[in-house]
Amino acid sequence: MRSLIYIGIYALAVSCAPRIEDPLLLAQLGSEKLYFEDIQDRLPSSGSMEAADSAGYVDLIITTWAKNVLLVQAAEFNLREELQDFEDLVEQYRNDLLKHAYIDRYINQNLDTTIIDEEVREYYEANKSSFELKERIVQAKYIAAPVGAQKMSEAKRWFTSTSQQEKFLDWAEVFATKQSNYKDSIWVPMDDFIAEIPLDVSNPYIYFDRTKKFTCEDTVLAYFVEVNDVRLEDSYSPLEYVDERVRKVLLNKRRLKLIERIEENIIEDAIEEGTLIIY
Numbered sequence: 001m002r003s004l005i006y007i008g009i010y011a012l013a014v015s016c017a018p019r020i021e022d023p024l025l026l027a028q029l030g031s032e033k034l035y036f037e038d039i040q041d042r043l044p045s046s047g048s049m050e051a052a053d054s055a056g057y058v059d060l061i062i063t064t065w066a067k068n069v070l071l072v073q074a075a076e077f078n079l080r081e082e083l084q085d086f087e088d089l090v091e092q093y094r095n096d097l098l099k100h101a102y103i104d105r106y107i108n109q110n111l112d113t114t115i116i117d118e119e120v121r122e123y124y125e126a127n128k129s130s131f132e133l134k135e136r137i138v139q140a141k142y143i144a145a146p147v148g149a150q151k152m153s154e155a156k157r158w159f160t161s162t163s164q165q166e167k168f169l170d171w172a173e174v175f176a177t178k179q180s181n182y183k184d185s186i187w188v189p190m191d192d193f194i195a196e197i198p199l200d201v202s203n204p205y206i207y208f209d210r211t212k213k214f215t216c217e218d219t220v221l222a223y224f225v226e227v228n229d230v231r232l233e234d235s236y237s238p239l240e241y242v243d244e245r246v247r248k249v250l251l252n253k254r255r256l257k258l259i260e261r262i263e264e265n266i267i268e269d270a271i272e273e274g275t276l277i278i279y
Contacts, residue, residue, distance in 0.1 A: 027062045032069050034062060107258050113251060120246045124239050131237040131245075135206055136190040139228035142197060144178040144221040152222060159224050160213050168224075178221060184228040187241040197223045205232070 024036035037060050158168035180190045192202050198218040201207045216223050270276035
């Protein structure tokens, strides 16, 4: 009821007076004060369903505010010895935020994000030992068609025949209902590729290495798989497989150089201007 009176008084004041001389005080705790204008943006809009319970909502806000103020006051009283440490931490955190915000803005304005292919290739060749493969990868693709599709037997024969490729492609254009999301020039983890097809062999890794075209099927689809290349773990990653990773490394190196430049320039400028004196 008390909060409802506050809201009514405030609304009446707004409607009847051109300007409010004194803000509407809702609660006071020692020297801390909570005014209506402090919570106005948190109240439901007038006329909404929530507005019917605005009084209870205001009471909840006041209670929450009082709890927070009292907890802070209790902490300041009971943690007097540690208070300076907290203030130092807050100051350090503020300074770190400011520094990071300034550096980020400077980098966004000055960082050259264009990395040419030659730069990527040079870094890769100079640091190839850093790009050792930890998993088997493959360049492969597949398309799939319903097992009951017309001329399925002929399609399997066309697929493995070098002279019948056009017939197979014409057939696939009509009957294929699924295909891999990547071209056979893209390197992907072999386990990820195998998980997409119903291949039932004892050693799929050797099978992929020795068989460049094969078919496999489940109860719904027949898969036509074409393998372009395979790389085993403990060899070096192909440049294409780590291209994006190399670009990120090069970009980060540029970023670090910019940060070094900022720090060096700030020191040099301060010395030249006489604001920094090192004895």
